[in-house]
Amino acid sequence: MKGKILAERYEVQRQLGKQTGRQTLLARDLQTQKLVVIKQLFLGSDFEWQDLKLFEREAETLKALDHPAIPRYLDYLEIDEPDTKGFALVQTYxxxxxxxxxxxxxxxxxxxxxxxxxxxxxxxxSYLHQQYPPVIHRDIKPSNILLHSRSGHSVGQVYLVDFGSVQNQAAKFGGTITVVGTYGYMAPEQFGGRSVPASDLYGLGATLIYLVTGLHPTELSQQDLKILFADRVTHLNPDLIDWLESMTEPSLDKRLSSAGEALRSLDENPFVINKINKNLSAMQPPSSELKLTKNSEFIEFVVIPPQGVGFGLIALLSAAVPTSLSLLFGSYPYVGNINNSLINTLIIMISGFFLAAVGLMFICALFRELRLKIDRQQISYRWHLLGLKWNYSQPSPREEICQLEMEQIEYVLPDTQQNLYRVYQVIVLAGNQKYRLGVKQGLNESEIEWLATELSKWLGLKIKITWPYLPMTGCGG
Incomplete structure (x- = not known):
């Protein structure tokens, strides 16, 4: 094999790996004198068309990527020799x-x-998932991560290789379900042929668990598909253990959903008090009219109605109706005087406008809905009324969501063992925008705690606690 020339250009140096129907070679490009990697797929008796589909997808994906930590596409060859037929992908070494x-x-x-x-x-x-369409690696594991120039103070340059299992958003809508990946590092949804960006987070989390325990995930105990490793890494910071558990949550609803959120969560300020996060109400209060809809694609809270019909509004409506009707039907002397038609018209217009305004206020109080929705693209905060929509706050891109806070009425030091802080609003920070839900929107304390808990689980963000005299740190830390 050594010394063999492929395509009259690539001189084989040695074999790097071999599997059934394929092999990987280290070769020298005779034109540039640089070392390259050649991945070969053979058309043998065990060949399947799905293998070629994945092989071509890997080539097309690498051709479109440009990142210093990812091998670069160089060439694609057809192998047509008397004893060998197939295809070859050439990439940087x-x-x-x-x-x-x-x-x-x-x-x-x-x-x-x-x-x-x-x-x-x-x-x-983050670079891969931000491509259009998003690129999902689907096979994050220790053997697909390379380290170069590792020193005693740094892990060195990190590379992600082997895109043979890659999927993009456009490719997943085909009729054939393809299960790819490596057992132990595959997210549960991949066994059903489904992959999302969070699937790569699971593989990374499982890989890091291998690093801190020295055991492959398949060698560790599991409970309800959840990897149990915390008892083996008692020397680690509890926050890092919590983070790894969030990365490897079997349920997509509970797992960190994006690389950006995982980065922010990893860098989270130690000021976050885990006791508060763990003791917040995780159940919706029985009498609550707050509605929640959530799945892996979006989470939405609906406040119905945001404010009830109070005594003041009823009194205003009671006064507005007879007054307006009196004006409209000429109970005042000027209205029936034909010589004052202009005044008559203005009075009728004003009374009609007043009655309509009060009526609209009444309808809004009964039927208006306030909706906070976060999906894969953006966070939106809107009023809904009988099919009409308008922004309560301007929408922001989902990737700008950086912090979840609950503002407190008063502060009690954690080591005093006193009751937890009383909250009055939840704040989602997205860039410079702040989205608030609290007592001003008609929610009580139990509803606010439940809302914050659900947002925390779905976003993968811990809840930060702030007080009236302690300003929010914002996205900049």
């Missing part, structure tokens, strides 16, 4: 050892190195 090789050689990773590695890979995933 990345020098380094895989995480798998590092661990097998006895190398260990400190907590700071694990976090550094996580941040580097999340930045790569």
């Amino acid at each position: 990345v020098k380094g050892k895989t995480l798998e090789e590092h661990l097998r050689s006895g190398r260990t990773f400190s907590e700071s190195e694990v976090k550094e590695l996580a941040k580097s890979l999340l930045e790569i995933l």
Whole structure:
């Protein structure tokens, strides 16, 4: 094999790997004198068309990507030799050892190195998921992550390789369900042929669990598909353990949903008090009229009605109706005087407008809905009235959501063992925008706690606590 020339250009140096129907070679490009990697797919007796589909998709994906931590597409070849037929993908060579090789050689990773590695890979995933359509790797695992130039103070340059299982948003709508990935690192939804950006987060979380425990996920116990590892890493910061558990939640509704959210959550201020997050009400109060709809694509809260019909509005309506009718039907002397037609018209217009305004206020109080909705694209906060919609606050891109807060009436030091803080509003920060739901929108304390808990689980953000005299830090920290 060594010395063989492919396509009259690539001189084989050695074999890097081999599987049934395919192999990976290290070769030298005779035109540039640089080392390259050649992945070959053979048309043999065990060939399946789905393999070629994935192989071509890998080539097309790499051709469209341009990132220093991802191998670059160089060439695509058809192999037509007397004893061999197939296809070959040529890509840049990345020098380094895989995480798998590092661990097998006895190398260990400190907590700071694990976090550094996580941040580097999340930045790569953020780049992939922000492509149009989004690119989902689907096979994040230790053997597909390379480290180069690792030093005692840094993990070195991190690379993500092997896009043979890649899926983009356009490709997933085909009629054939393809289950790809590696058992132990595959998110549960991948077993059903479904992959979303959060599926890559699961693979990354499982990989990092392998780093901190030294055991593959398949070697660890599970409960309801959840990887149980916390008892083996008692030396780790509890916040990092919580974060890894959020990355590997079997349920998409509970898992961190984007690389950006995972990065922000990893960097979260230690000022967050876990006790508060864990003791907030997780159940909707029985008498609550707050409506919740959520799935993996969006979460929406509907306040119906945001404010009831109070005594003041009823009194205003009671006074407005007889007054307006009296004006309209000429109970005042000027109205029946034909010489004052202009005044007559103005009085009728004013009384009609007044009656209509009060009536509209009454209808709004009964039928107006306030809706806070977050989907994969944006966060919106709108009034809805009989099919009409208008913004309560301007929408913001989903990726700008950086913080979830509950503002408190008073502050009690955590070590005093006193009751938890009383809350009066939930605030979602997205860039410079603040979206509030609280007592001003007709919610009580139990509803606010439940709302915050549901938002926290869906967004993958812990709840930060603020007080009237402590300003919010905002997205800038």
